[in-house]
Amino acid sequence: MSEPILSVRDVAVRFGGxxxxxxxxxxxxxxxxxxxxxxxxxxxxxxxxxxxxxxxxSDGDILFEGKSxxxxxxxxxxxxxxxxxxxxxxxxxxxxxxxxxxxxxxxRTRSDYVSDALNLPWSRRNEKQIDESARSIIDYLxxxxxxxxxxxxLPFGTQKRVELARALATNPKLLLLDExxxxxxxxxxxxxxxxxxxxxxxxxxxxxxxxxxxxxxxSVSDQVVALNFGRKIAEGTPAEVQRSPDVIAAYLGxxxx
Ligand SMILES: Nc1ncnc2c1ncn2[C@@H]1O[C@H](COP(=O)(O)OP(=O)(O)OP(=O)(O)O)[C@@H](O)[C@H]1O
Numbered sequence: 001m002s003e004p005i006l007s008v009r010d011v012a013v014r015f016g017g018x019x020x021x022x023x024x025x026x027x028x029x030x031x032x033x034x035x036x037x038x039x040x041x042x043x044x045x046x047x048x049x050x051x052x053x054x055x056x057x058s059d060g061d062i063l064f065e066g067k068s069x070x071x072x073x074x075x076x077x078x079x080x081x082x083x084x085x086x087x088x089x090x091x092x093x094x095x096x097x098x099x100x101x102x103x104x105x106x107x108r109t110r111s112d113y114v115s116d117a118l119n120l121p122w123s124r125r126n127e128k129q130i131d132e133s134a135r136s137i138i139d140y141l142x143x144x145x146x147x148x149x150x151x152x153x154l155p156f157g158t159q160k161r162v163e164l165a166r167a168l169a170t171n172p173k174l175l176l177l178d179e180x181x182x183x184x185x186x187x188x189x190x191x192x193x194x195x196x197x198x199x200x201x202x203x204x205x206x207x208x209x210x211x212x213x214x215x216x217x218x219s220v221s222d223q224v225v226a227l228n229f230g231r232k233i234a235e236g237t238p239a240e241v242q243r244s245p246d247v248i249a250a251y252l253g254x255x256x257x
Pocket of ligand 1: 015018019020038039040041042043044045046047
């Protein structure tokens with residue numbers, strides 16, 4: 001078996017007296033879709049924020065392609081190939097779809113203010129590449145018809161697709177999706193499931209999906225990790241996790257820990 005692309009090792013996070021994560025470990029195999037589930041307050045967002053370096057674990061380590069990411073600042077996480085979407089969208093509402101996606105592309109380049117201001121040849125080449133790549137992602141996600149529209153004028157479901165396009169423009173190897181189904185209607189959720197699989201296949205990505213929508217997670221994931229009260233309570237195929245007595249108890253609200 002090949003090396004996991006991501007290893008979460010004994011990660012703990014405390015907020016004052018609250019233990020949000022308590023020694024979480026799991027591996028993400030390359031090109032797999034891993035679903036992260038758990039009831040409200042289980043620790044999913046906290047873990048997600050550790051992976052994108054917004055939170056600092058109190059203990060443990062997170063390895064991406066065998067190297068710890070914990071010394072890397074959040075703004076340099078896209079550079080190594082970790083892209084993310086945000087549950088509440090992190091788009092510039094006053095900019096067009098194309099500009100938002102182009103901004104994603106800038107995260108992976110080493111352009112600098114002076115070269116850009118002087119309009120140096122390599123800076124122009126760089127811009128051209130970013131533009132072409134943004135347009136191809138826009139086509140890929142069926143956003144061509146709205147490429148020049150202001151994001152804030154678009155329906156929520158379309159904005160979510162723009163958010164996905166922006167994350168893909170960072171050219172990630174690992175894509176972290178934070179509740180991508182939240183706020184979508186039934187039809188959009190079905191489309192999203194197919195889209196996530198296609199994206200993984202077409203772009204050779206590994207995907208971590210944090211999601212409350214159980215039928216989406218179970219239909220799209222190769223592997224599921226279940227948390228409750230900051231601990232891992234199950235890990236396995238969707239069928240295995242769905243059968244787990246601890247998972248059933250957690251969702252039925254039993255006070256089991
Ligand atoms: N910034 C914070 N400060 C203090 N406590 C926090 C903070 N973030 C999360 N917590 C606490 O950590 C625990 C885990 O929360 P987290 O948001 O990670 O759970 P979750 O599984 O994402 O829940 P939900 O599905 O409701 O979003 C909860 O008890 C929560 O109240």
